[in-house]
Amino acid sequence: MTSPVLHRETQHLIELQLNGRPHSGLARPRLLLTDFLRQQLGATGTHVGCEHGVCGACTVQVDGVAQRACLTLAVQVAGCRVDTVEGLASHDGVLGDLQTAFKRHHALQCGFCTAGILMSCTDWLARLRSASRQPDEAEVREMLSGHLCRCTGYTPIVAAVMEVARHA
Ligand code: FES
Ligand code: FES
Numbered sequence: 001m002t003s004p005v006l007h008r009e010t011q012h013l014i015e016l017q018l019n020g021r022p023h024s025g026l027a028r029p030r031l032l033l034t035d036f037l038r039q040q041l042g043a044t045g046t047h048v049g050c051e052h053g054v055c056g057a058c059t060v061q062v063d064g065v066a067q068r069a070c071l072t073l074a075v076q077v078a079g080c081r082v083d084t085v086e087g088l089a090s091h092d093g094v095l096g097d098l099q100t101a102f103k104r105h106h107a108l109q110c111g112f113c114t115a116g117i118l119m120s121c122t123d124w125l126a127r128l129r130s131a132s133r134q135p136d137e138a139e140v141r142e143m144l145s146g147h148l149c150r151c152t153g154y155t156p157i158v159a160a161v162m163e164v165a166r167h168a
Pocket of ligand 1: 047048051053054056057069
């Protein structure tokens with residue numbers, strides 16, 4: 001009888017800029033970015049829902065582009081800038097414009113979806129701003145279609161995003 005082969009995966013040192021600050025941690029080749037952020041770097045603001053790229057809860061920005069952390073391997077972000085919801089407020093805790101609008105419009109209830117929505121919206125709004133474009137409501141709803149929210153019915157989220165887009 002042959003003995004089972006024990007396979008040890010190599011751990012890789014991942015260095016990255018997380019919310020503008022240098023961080024590093026060890027990751028096996030198949031470690032997801034969600035688990036790396038939450039378990040190795042303590043960035044638990046990034047939520048894990050479906051782990052299949054469907055719900056959007058895990059959305060972060062990699063080099064400024066919104067992306068599903070549950071479909072990204074930690075080793076893929078070595079040397080990248082990664083931004084998570086923890087980076088939206090200032091260091092002294094003042095909420096960003098979009099966070100403030102969410103609060104004003106009651107655009108969250110349980111908040112499970114919120115971090116991912118904020119990270120998608122900030123990327124999307126920045127791209128519209130650089131193109132000097134104002135979105136209409138249908139465009140906001142289409143953008144939000146990549147995120148599942150079981151609580152709000154989306155209307156207050158749309159209102160918050162529209163408000164920030166108007167004042168951009
Ligand atoms: S946890 Fe990544 S899309 Fe749902
Ligand atoms: S606020 Fe609960 S899922 Fe969106």
